[in-house]
Amino acid sequence: MRLADLAGKRVAVWGYGREGRAALAAIRRRLPEQRVTLLCSPHEAEQARPFLGDGVDYETTEPYGGLLWTFDVVVKSPGISAYLPAVVDARAAGVRFTSGTALWFAENPDARVIAVTGTKGKSTTSALVAHLLRHSGMRVALAGNIGLPLLELLDTDLAIDGWVIELSSFQTGEAAPVDVGLINNIFEEHLDWHGTRERYVADKLVLAGVARTLVANGMQPELLDRTTTHPARRLFGTVDGWHVADGWIWRGSQQALDIRQLRLPGEHNALNLCAALTAIEAFGLNPYMALPHAASFQPLPHRLQQLGELDGVTWINDSISTTPHATIEALRSLGGRAVTVLVGGHDRGVDWSEFRRHVSEHPPHAVVALGANGQRIAALLAEASPQYQLERRTGLADAVALARQLTPAGGVILLSPGAPSFDQFQDYADRGRAFAQLAGFDPQAIASIEGIGVA
Template identity: 60%
Template sequence: MRIAELADRHVAIWGFGREGHAVIKALRSQLPAQALTLFCRAAEVEDARAFDPTLEIVADEPDAAALARFDVVVKSPGISAYKPALLAAQAQGTRFTSGTALWFGENPDARVIAVTGTKGKSTTSALIAHLARSSGVRTALAGNIGLPLLELLGQRADLWVIELSSFQTGEAGPLELGVVTSLYEEHLDWHGSRERYVADKLKLADAARTLLVNGLQPNLLQHTAAHPHRLLFGVPECWHVADGTIRRGAQAVFDIAQLVAPGLHNALNACAALEALEAIGMDALAAAPALATFRPLPHRLQPLGEHDGWHWVNDSISTTPLATLAALESLHGRTVTVLVGGHDRGLDWTPFVEAMRAAPAHAIVCMGANGARIEAALRKAGTACPVVRVADLAGAVAVATTHAPRGGVILLSPGAPSFDQFTDYAERGRRFATLAGFDSSGIVSIDGLGIEGTPRD
């Protein structure tokens, strides 16, 4: 759908976060006289009026009747496409779209690499953009990583690297390359079931001319076997990790000890980025040395430094138990006290519990809404390390310092969303940094968002 198609139609915007702001601004730039209704929370009404005084504002969660009044509703990604009210309005003829879908409608000829995955999608997206820019390509980095696409409407790039969440994969238009870094269960509250999550995540395959997937994941290989142009990373015949190096087939290319971002999973993300560049015809071998200058993304295994005798690591982006296990693997050999727990989405913590029974952390501090459930599972399994439950992050940090030995690591890797205590993972990470004694004001954004590089003539 193009923005021009909304002219003289009954249009609503649902959600007033950053995506909602971008949608309103984009529609006003092209359709200044268009009547627009905004559905937002009561706490957002004053800000919404200041942002655009011409909006009709409804400070309620819309029901089916309210939504059915509109020809088109542009919704924010966090609003589930499976809400009963939305489905009922859709059945009555209301069309639902998004800022992502509108951007693709406006840019049908853009050269796009779209990246999704349960884990690794943000880092892989940022790595692709970093390596492409190091090769002299004017590259945009946007999407779910922290910059809505519509904020770049009308701007020019030779390559668009777009991170898409499972909420957004079905909104992508045709694209040159789709990348799937991993596939585990997540966001079951939004999708309703694991099967629907997998199906929604892999809608990216329908849009991608070529699909690049993690060859180390049998379930991902099974679900994408029918794609006519599928490539792999992580396996010996492709870009992969072996003997402490990133390799292209048998050729050793880059020593993973030079990566600032720690852990085997980040080396695998680098393989995905290099394979992606090669898939679109770029010289990945020439770009590989630039891996050494890539800065880790904030809140993703971010070393904060040493304070009061402990080493502090902020992995607030971790919202699944498997992400927490990956964080612990990256710190293998060190004495780690890990902070887990948060908003309860009903995910299965069994793999984490089994791993902790086999090779426990130094101590585990459980917090938040699902802290009691995690603690109970760990105790039932007979985990052979201290397991403590507290109410919130402040309590978790305080307790962690009583268990972690001097020189040890205190790791925030919650394995759960932040919504029980914070607005998002970034606020949680900054709060952790403050509690640890660091200045959190510098942990504000991801390097490289937007468009960088010299445009081609």
């Protein structure tokens, strides 16, 4: 479905976040006479009215099947689950659902695209791919789930050689065929949106079905098993491809780059680089020409971001960590240091048993559990008779104050929640800024993602 197909239809835009605003703006540019209904909260309606003016109606009640049936097409924001009963009922009644991502792909069938997804590391990997492509002489657009809706770049006048698009599990089903689809990894996440782990995995793997060439993590047996029939699959993390061993990046048996040259901390980020190199190789470029430029890549905000040192303690913001696996990788990257780690947030029912095993085998200095699932995490950790200090606090401010008391000089205070932020914050970036401010740093100085957009 293209934007022109909305003309004369009863159209609703569901959600007034950045994706919803981008969809409204695109419809207005392409179809200035088209009337649209915005489905949003009363507060969002108050925000929207001064900017949207005429041509927009507002529905501020919680959408239900009967309400959605009154529209021909609903442009849904990614955060709204496709499995809500109201959505399922409306689809069955003939209502068509689309999204900003789907509309962009329909408008750009000839775009050369590398699409990136994965439970963790997808933003860093996407930004790495764009960085390496640009240093290979290409004009590249970096957009999608990384923070810039695709529709905001819909009518750019620039000739773009390649698109690097980050897709969340909410968006993978909305992509059209892409030149390269990269699946970084799959762990358990977003069960509140997808309903079950199996559905989450299946939704992620939709990208494999639309990728002309699939790049996949060869270190994940489940991912290997589920993609074995792909006709053009390339693996990273295996000894015959781009992989990490003995502190180096390798291509097969060829030693390529000392990972100490990277500004990205941790072996997991070195593996993200292997994924990026495999993707640009699949895109038809020489990865060896791009590889030296990996050393100049700046880590993204809120991803193991070193804020600095105050009173002899190093503060690290890893607010983007929304799974226990991501928190484990953060702790691994800080091996040998006295770390107080702050975990917990919005409870999606994810299993923390693997985290418990990790901290039992590799005890940090302290764990402070907070947020809506903090009590559950603390109770699980306490069952293993922890060899580290285990504390529980409700809010981030109290957790930071306690961490400051617990952590010795030369130690690290790490915010790596392993959970979303929605219990107390608007999003992970809001949580990261709050952490920086509580620590004593300028929260506005850590916000920007280098390279987003067209360059």
